[in-house]
Amino acid sequence: MVIGEAISEEQVREFAKIYTTEVLPNLKKEPGFDSARLMIEDGGNMSVSLTVWKSRDDCLRYHTSRLHRQFIARTQHLLLGR
Numbered sequence: 001m002v003i004g005e006a007i008s009e010e011q012v013r014e015f016a017k018i019y020t021t022e023v024l025p026n027l028k029k030e031p032g033f034d035s036a037r038l039m040i041e042d043g044g045n046m047s048v049s050l051t052v053w054k055s056r057d058d059c060l061r062y063h064t065s066r067l068h069r070q071f072i073a074r075t076q077h078l079l080l081g082r
Contacts, residue, residue, distance in 0.1 A: 004079045006045040011078040015047060016040060023071050027051065030067070032058020 006012040019038050027033050034052040041047070053059035062068055 001051075002049045004047050004049075004075075006047065006078050007080060009045060012040055012045050012047060015075055015078045018075055019049065022074065026067055027062075030058075030062050030065075032061070 004015070006015055016038060024036060024038075027036055032054040034054050036049065036051045039048045039050070051059075051062075053062065
């Protein structure tokens with residue numbers, strides 16, 4: 001689970017677009033991927049990404065992967081505390 005706070009409502013929408021069009025399709029190709037969901041606070045700037053993996057090892061492999069680092073690099077400018 002990753003929790004983030006965007007700088008503005010517009011940036012929440014940009015984050016959601018990147019997540020659904022770029023991140024999610026790549027996640028579906030990862031070994032051990034089970035499901036993912038992006039939840040966005042109504043009327044706010046908070047978002048939660050919940051990703052479910054078939055095993056702990058699958059989860060750890062993804063979180064140390066190049067793909068995960070690319071996701072962070074692609075979206076970090078949209079979040080507070082970057």
